[in-house]
Amino acid sequence: MNSKILSVSVIVFLAFLTIIEGMSLRGLAVDPRCRCIETESRRIGKHIESVELFPPSPHCKDTEIIATLKSTGQEVCLDPSAPWVKKVIEKIIANKKP
Known part of the structure; x- marks a missing residue:
């Protein structure tokens, strides 16, 4: 049970970091693509x-x-x-x- 909670927590944390990174680039007027x-x-x-x-x-x-x-x-x-x-x-x- 604890390993499932830990796995889900890690996935949610990584998704959160990905979203934050994308938002920070747009906030700086940097488009992350051509x-x-x-x-x-x-x-x-x-x-x-x-x-x-x-x-x-x-x-x-x-x-x-x-x-x-x-x-x-x-x-x-x-x-x-x-x-x-x-x-x-x-x-x-x-x-x-x-």
Whole structure:
């Protein structure tokens, strides 16, 4: 009987730790997975209002580039291997250098 109680207690404790860890990551505005499932490779440069670049992290091995569109405010994931996206990234990096 005691071993069953101990086993259930350990399982409940581990589940609690898992839930708390997931909540703490979201509370820090860290998503525990990649943001981009699909990427856009077509040229949409004239529709872009802003671009955010997210380097690889422990939660996502990919570099993610998220553009916000002017007209709708919708966020679109861009394909980092598309030639026009590479040029956008180069311009962003060049503008950030002092």
